[in-house]
Amino acid sequence: xxxxxxxxxTAPWKDRTGRVSPLKAVTLVALFIPAVLMLNDYVSGTWxxxxxxxxxxxxxxxxxxxxxxxxxxxxxxxxxxxxxIEVRRMIGVGALAYTLAHVAFYFWLRFFDPSFIITExxxxxxxxxxxISFVGLVTLGLTSFDAxxxxxxxxxxxxxxxxTYAATGxxxxxxxxxxxxxxxxxxxxxxxxxxxxxxRALDRRRLGERIGVLAGLTIAATxxxxxxxxxxxxxxxxxxxxxxxxxxxxxxxxISPGWIVLALGAAVTLTAAIRQRFFLNGVAQAAK
Amino acid sequence: xxxxxxxRKVQRFGCLIAVAFGVLGLVAxxxxxxxxxxxxxxxxxxxxxIPLGWGGxxxxxxxxxxxxxxxxxxxxxxxxxxxxxxLTGVLVGGTIFMVGALAIAFAGGVLATxxxxxxxxxxxxxxxx
Numbered sequence: 001x002x003x004x005x006x007x008x009x010t011a012p013w014k015d016r017t018g019r020v021s022p023l024k025a026v027t028l029v030a031l032f033i034p035a036v037l038m039l040n041d042y043v044s045g046t047w048x049x050x051x052x053x054x055x056x057x058x059x060x061x062x063x064x065x066x067x068x069x070x071x072x073x074x075x076x077x078x079x080x081x082x083x084x085i086e087v088r089r090m091i092g093v094g095a096l097a098y099t100l101a102h103v104a105f106y107f108w109l110r111f112f113d114p115s116f117i118i119t120e121x122x123x124x125x126x127x128x129x130x131x132i133s134f135v136g137l138v139t140l141g142l143t144s145f146d147a148x149x150x151x152x153x154x155x156x157x158x159x160x161x162x163x164t165y166a167a168t169g170x171x172x173x174x175x176x177x178x179x180x181x182x183x184x185x186x187x188x189x190x191x192x193x194x195x196x197x198x199x200r201a202l203d204r205r206r207l208g209e210r211i212g213v214l215a216g217l218t219i220a221a222t223x224x225x226x227x228x229x230x231x232x233x234x235x236x237x238x239x240x241x242x243x244x245x246x247x248x249x250x251x252x253x254x255i256s257p258g259w260i261v262l263a264l265g266a267a268v269t270l271t272a273a274i275r276q277r278f279f280l281n282g283v284a285q286a287a288k
Numbered sequence: 289x290x291x292x293x294x295x296r297k298v299q300r301f302g303c304l305i306a307v308a309f310g311v312l313g314l315v316a317x318x319x320x321x322x323x324x325x326x327x328x329x330x331x332x333x334x335x336x337x338i339p340l341g342w343g344g345x346x347x348x349x350x351x352x353x354x355x356x357x358x359x360x361x362x363x364x365x366x367x368x369x370x371x372x373x374x375l376t377g378v379l380v381g382g383t384i385f386m387v388g389a390l391a392i393a394f395a396g397g398v399l400a401t402x403x404x405x406x407x408x409x410x411x412x413x414x415x416x417x
Contacts (some may be wrong), residue, residue, distance in 0.1 A: 151364075156363060160365045
């Protein structure tokens, strides 16, 4: 028992001091919600081909969790939310778990036929991209134990875990290359991923907390999402870009990804402005 | 293994294996491409299908480049990068020859990873983050 890594000897809802952490407990419960939703859809027969539904949604939730893990750093900087680091690893491990399930469901779809799976993995571009991302995520998972961090050293571990960006980017690209990626979620993921990566580039120049920069970034991410949603299906599927653009002004296919990216970016900008105006200024004045 | 010079030699040997078998994997991938083994599935819609060999070729090349880079460093991460590229190559290689070559390159990567010693000054040391 004592030979097990410390992560397996301690409850995931407890912090390093051994006390119950409400933040970690809530995050842990939240990570199971997608699984419950998928199970409900599977049992109630919502999907025409249940295993395809499982593949799709496990992949979607895995990508959402990866993007959420990438949002921890901006949240820590913009909102001074230092405790975010406590749940970053948990969210990352959640993403890995859903990715493993995604792969297992894909094997199930192919009746666990190794020759078919190997041939398809070697010839379908989207699966090559997915495999690179998958190997990256597994590496990240294996090196997330405290013992691995100690073995590699902090600097080296940081350098290795930069592959999170590439693995997430490839996961989003895999989604874009998947059949049926003509609108909606894949483009939402691209918009959010662009926001997160562009924020990092700006933050290196110490611009990540400026409200004007956050607003500009939101507009750029929205424009990219709308443009890509028009251009990508035109290039890949020969769809009319004007029809795709018109979906931004109708609710025929639900709320378009451009509007969602705009809403998410605006929410971050607005809450950052409120926090800076009413809370952080107060702290600064009290310090004076 | 506690002798740093010996560890360095073993690490370089691991990188050498990775380079050699990465080159072999590349040759196998090019041979597969020239051989004309085409796509297995018809191309339709977003199902982008590429000829067998391209994935293996790209990843063999990545193994060679990463192993050459790793031979110059004393970092464990460089070895892990070799392992990642070789393992992905094994998974998408497609032909038994390429899979075999990259599996041995993977073993070279493992050797380079476990035999690498930490630098006296790890990267990022002393920098404010």
